[in-house]
Amino acid sequence: xxxxxxxxxxxxxxxxxxxxxxxxxxxxxxxxxxxxxxxxxxxxxxxxxxxxxxxxxxxxxxxxxxxxxxxxxxxxxxxxxxxxxxxxxxxxxxxxxxxxxxxxxxxxx
Amino acid sequence: xxxxxxxxxxxxxxxxxxxxxxxxxxxxxxxxxxxxxxxxxxxxxxxxxxxxxxxxxxxxxxxxxxxxxxxxxxxxxxxxxxxxxxxxxxxxxxxxxxxxxxxxxxxxxxxxxxxxxxxxxxxxxxxxxxxxxxxxxxxx
Numbered sequence: 001x002x003x004x005x006x007x008x009x010x011x012x013x014x015x016x017x018x019x020x021x022x023x024x025x026x027x028x029x030x031x032x033x034x035x036x037x038x039x040x041x042x043x044x045x046x047x048x049x050x051x052x053x054x055x056x057x058x059x060x061x062x063x064x065x066x067x068x069x070x071x072x073x074x075x076x077x078x079x080x081x082x083x084x085x086x087x088x089x090x091x092x093x094x095x096x097x098x099x100x101x102x103x104x105x106x107x108x109x
Numbered sequence: 110x111x112x113x114x115x116x117x118x119x120x121x122x123x124x125x126x127x128x129x130x131x132x133x134x135x136x137x138x139x140x141x142x143x144x145x146x147x148x149x150x151x152x153x154x155x156x157x158x159x160x161x162x163x164x165x166x167x168x169x170x171x172x173x174x175x176x177x178x179x180x181x182x183x184x185x186x187x188x189x190x191x192x193x194x195x196x197x198x199x200x201x202x203x204x205x206x207x208x209x210x211x212x213x214x215x216x217x218x219x220x221x222x223x224x225x226x227x228x229x230x231x232x233x234x235x236x237x238x239x240x241x242x243x244x245x246x247x248x249x
Contacts, residue, residue, distance in 0.1 A: 021129075022158040023122035052129070054154055055213035083147050090220065091213055 002049065003031045009107055012040045017049035020057030029060045036067050043068065044106045048079035058091060065097065074098060076106045110178040110185050113138065120161050120190070121169035128175055129154050132186075139179040148221040149186075155214035156188050156237055164192025164235055183223075183242040191234035195227055 001024035002017035014035065020028055035043065045061075065075045076098040080088065088094050100106040116131055118124040132153045136146035157173055165171045174189040200215060218225055224240035 019126060019129075021122065021125050021154060022161065023125055052150075054151060054158065055217060056158065058213060083144075086144070086147070087151065087217075091216070 001028060003028060005035055008103055011042050011044055011107055013044045013046055013103060015046050019052040020050065021052065021054045022056045025056040025060050028057060032060060032064045033067065036064055039071050040073060042074045042076065044076045044078055044103060046079045046103060047077060047081060047084055050081065050084055053084055053087060058093065076100060078103050078106045110180045110182065112176045112178045115174065115176040117172055117174045119169060120165045120171040120173050122161060125154055125157055128157050135177045139184055145221065152218045152221050153186060155217045156239065159214060160188065160190045160192065164190045164195065183240060186239045188237040189234065195235050197227055
């Protein structure tokens with residue numbers, strides 16, 4: 001799994017990559033909660049290079065969202081591949097997370 | 110139904126990716142489309158993750174056996190462990206409308222398999238039988 005945080009047009013973006021499963025999700029959790037610790041008003045996650053996610057990865061993002069909601073922060077997802085989007089839709093996470101086609105659309109909202 | 114392939118791996122999460130690869134190759138042999146293959150990979154991964162978490166309680170030195178079979182009747186995948194007995198009566202996925210961490214794995218398993226049952230004849234450990242009827246080429 002790759003986890004890289006960069007600034008993009010003034011917002012913080014997490015560029016995720018690879019497979020997120022029971023093996024890698026503890027690393028994702030540490031990195032995500034560490035990024036949220038600064039209480040960014042908006043955090044965008046790019047899923048463009050994510051090839052797989054399981055329930056432990058989804059649980060990690062639900063936990064991250066709950067942390068951000070405590071200070072009214074926004075966790076946004078962008079560039080989600082079809083296979084990952086199918087899982088989010090089945091899990092009804094598309095109704096919980098703000099999901100955008102690309103980074104610029106996420107930035108504009 | 111005869112097994113096409115059987116693998117035995119350590120109960121360490123690092124080997125889940127290996128199980129996913131074998132599952133995907135098996136699905137290709139069985140003629141499944143991309144969507145169904147993705148669903149099978151996720152379901153088998155979730156079932157094996159549950160073995161590590163609940164049957165072995167995180168012990169990474171035990172064994173997980175996954176057996177794959179295909180015939181005109183359908184697809185059968187068996188997952189065996191020697192850990193603590195599962196209690197199916199306590200297993201229930203969360204309501205999908207109730208958004209909280211956890212509770213999704215069982216939904217992903219039942220999404221693609223028609224039968225999700227533990228073999229009551231297995232004395233020590235667990236034998237989870239996952240069956241999907243038919244061999245039609247369709248998505249989830």
